[in-house]
Amino acid sequence: MEATTAAPKKRILSCIQPSGIPTLGNYLGALKNWKTLADEFDGAFAVADLHAITVRQEPAQFRKQINDVLALLLAIGLDPDQSILFIQSQVPAHSQLAWILNCYTQFGEMSRMTQFKDKSQSHADNVNVGLFAYPVLMAADILLYQADLVPVGADQKQHLEIARDIAQRFNTLYSPTFTVPEPYIGKQGARVMSLQDPLKKMSKSDPNPKSYISVFDAPDVISKKIKSAVTDSEGSVRFADGKEGINNLMGIYACCTGLTNEQIEADFAGKGYGDFKAAVAEAVIEELRPIRERYERYSNDKAYLKEVAAQGAERASRVANRTLQKVMKKIGFVLP
Ligand code: ATP
Ligand code: LTN
Helix, strand or coil: CCCCCCCCCCEEEEEECCCCCCEHHHHHHHHHHHHHHHHHCEEEEEECHHHHCCCCCCHHHHHHHHHHHHHHHHHCCCCCCCCEEEEHHHCCHHHHHHHHHHCCCCHHHHHCCHHHHHHHHHCCCCCCHHHHHHHHHHHHHHHHCCCCEEECCHHHHHHHHHHHHHHHHHHHHCCCCCCCCEEECCCCCCCCECCCCCCCECCCCCCCHHHCCECCCCHHHHHHHHHCCCCCCCCCCCCCCCCHHHHHHHHHHHHHHCCCHHHHHHHCCCCCHHHHHHHHHHHHHHHHHHHHHHHHHHHCCHHHHHHHHHHHHHHHHHHHHHHHHHHHHHHCCCCC
16 A cells, blocks of 8 residues: 655644733634644644733732633643643743844844834833833744744734744854744634724723623623623614724624624614624623633643643743754854
């Protein structure tokens, strides 16, 4: 019989910051796809806790958020035996490579990052060097694993571009060392907007909790928040300019049910916003129910979370240290 050698799967890597409780926006826009990606590719997924300290975190709360996000990765169906699931700070190579790459990154190129400009305005009292160097740490995350693909939302495109530039620069200066990562553009990731100001994206760091749905919100809380979502005075469920509140709810509904805008418009022709909002709430509750139930199981099992993190850190370190050693050798460090 003819031997068949399957091409190795491409490596895909993504991370999420434990900077708050993830929202329906994080879920529909990013996390929901990760399970599918983990089945198709060789996946590595991390809780980017080092990134999260670029803004001040309260220690007890921070510890809880890190565990919660790890529990959430399990709850969305990621399998720690299939993918590498880890906590970034438990793999020291991230900090080590980030320092090295800082020395191969120009002040000028970092100064052009729009997220830095935005965040230094919204956290004007704490414009720290970490906030400035954040994209270099992200480049280290990606390059350590020789990731071929990185699924990112529009807000992270510029950071991925820098990771590519840094990789190419290092490869040219020494010899091929890093895989140059490509953005992974999956099927149209939903961009979920704030329920209170549909011109702004739904964000877990929004001071008004009515503006977002957390993936762990109980059903009655979800219903209340959707009921009080800002709409318009027209009263008809259709997708159109100037109807951003309704457009957003239609987008959420479409993501949860798989219906198209045309089908939604037909289903709700002649019905009011009350009926529509009740249907959206029901769809969101059903979409999040299994995630929340599994999350509750995992988040209460601290011993299991610890074990998953330890196993993930070990597997991640093996890959990451290999790259780090290569880099250090090329630069001329004396290795132990
Ligand atoms: P913050 O709200 O604290 O600025 P964030 O909610 O944007 O953070 P991140 O951890 O930076 O959260 O993002 C994780 C992933 O979720 C990213 O891939 C990002 O593109 C995606 N994402 C975040 N908010 C939304 C949203 N409202 N709609 C769709 N995708 C989103
Ligand atoms: N900066 C990203 C989170 C992040 C990331 C990464 C994403 C940190 N390291 C590596 C992809 C690859 C964010 O805020 N969404």
